[in-house]
Amino acid sequence: MRILKVLFLVLFFSSCIANTVKQDPYLRHTIEKGETVYSISKKYNVTPFDIYRLNPDAKEGIKENTTLLIPKAISTASTSTNDDGAAEVTTHKVAKKETLYSLAKQYSVSVADLKEWNPDVEKNGLKIGQDLIVSKVYKPTSGVNTVEVQEVKNTSSVSTHVVKTGETLYSLSRKYNITVDELKALNPQIEDAINIGDVLKIKQQSQIQVVNNLENNFYAVKPNETLFSLTKQFNVTEEELVRLNPDLKLGVREGMLLKLPTNLVIKDSLASTKPKANLLATIDYNTKKELVLLLPFNLAKMEADSTKTSKDFIKTSKFLNLTLDFYSGALVAIDSAKTLGLPVNVKIIDVESSPKSSNIAQIISRNDFSGVDAVIGPFYNSHAESAAQYLSKYNTPVISPLSKELSKPISNLYNAVPSQLQLNEALMQYLYAKEGNIVAVISQKKNASKEYLQKNHALVKFPTADEKGAFTIDAIRTQLVKGKKNFVILDSEKAGQVMNITSSLMKLKEEFDIQLVVFEIYDTLDYEEIKMQNLIELKLLFPSVTKEAKTIEELVAVKKMVTANKLNPNYYVVKGFDVTFDTLLRICQSENFEETSQKFSTDGVENGFNYVNENGTWVNKAIYIQFYDTDYTVKTAE
Incomplete structure (x- = not known):
């Protein structure tokens, strides 16, 4: 079964890395020196769009002696030029059962692109037989007939x-x-x-202006500014701004004069975040790298117990199964790196580990880590901290791959999993960005959640519970606002209370624009008497460390592999792949792991990596805000 599992994973993840293409009818072109996508498209009488559609990686540049798939013909699409000559468009005649989503996937564009190019669709919907613009290629305005435009490679210094x-x-x-x-x-x-x-x-350098002890320190709110953007710009808390400006409880309005604290540091609110990078395109193939995985198989403990066979250990030990799952994903990442020719040696060391003890000190003292470029593991946060401290003399990055605990501020320790506090903050930032009315319905036993909101988010409203701790529909109604999105945060351990509140919100939804919000998908929400339809109608919103598979190719690959092997890669398998592959790519750059972490964020199969140093602790801020959609899928909120 384990061999089948690893074989399944190799096939599955290879489908995520390689281009997923149809069998026919395509030509294959080997790229020669000096060729560009534009010149190749002219050679085969196709458009650059057709080549990018079949070879998505070509958007990041093409390399000599690699192979491109070339379509022999375009089936249902036609290409023409606008009357003004400004853009070449490709159109598609809409067939029965086709949707914007399916067409976006077919032509490698986004649904937003299709709506932008076809404004009538937003108003009237998609019609069978309609000629839909599925690609719009703008011609250069310089007057030159044949121009291949290359993208500037972006780093944190490129703007x-x-x-x-x-x-x-x-x-x-x-x-x-x-x-x-x-x-x-x-x-x-x-x-x-x-x-x-x-x-x-793309990036405006952060400008800092110090305002010194002004007696009349006011700021006029500009268009599109929110409470959240103002707190970040002025480096103050919401509570402080609301205390100085009580009218903010009614919302932020353009032109408002806000009183600000003295000794204020004003930051440019337009400073952008790190760009997402395709690290495969910038591999340094000339320098050999070394990666070590410290995984807690506990083989010595297994061998010492004569009462159990290896099969018994695997059957009964949840922690060993977790380790094997992570290991399976890591093996696929390592195999993928080998296939791609990454210049890296990988060493896997067994760690004897329990919640309170490990042999990390002995392992590091008995092995030479002076030339190691990164270490993944161990799993327990305290043991990862120990490994980082021992290896700090080499400044070796240690990635804690699974722990949700926030580690101590150790300069070479990286937390790959965001903490619950970070998830909460990311969720609140999203709600503020939407400028909605935020109401929190928190049960009596969830004091930590209420205290967190009261301490850090002064604008959140709390309906009053009755003497039994219940929240009536009228109590909730008094906190809602018409003409505005009402985000209702629900945190309760009682299935009956969750059922009653969601039912009340469904009734109130006839009067108000309401979206249900939770800090995490907790077990109570799975209670059988809580109607899933209500959660879907309320578009349940929540923060997540993982994203859902989005592409048609990923979904088809998952379905085929599950059918063939009766196995499905779980959270730990995918985490093993994503953490290992991201680390391999980061160390195989001309810059080291820390430098790439400072400059770039990345996306894996399900997990993203945006390492940020906060008060000496490296945390992963790649968090996805997701919601239940009415088509019974989970989507990432925009």
């Missing part, structure tokens, strides 16, 4: 991006993790569209 074929304001905002409004603010020369070859400013 511009050259627009290439098929890119939109929306796709760039997703790529660089900023909003469309921020992009427009940074580039006032653009309006609602961009052209190929445009040079856009």
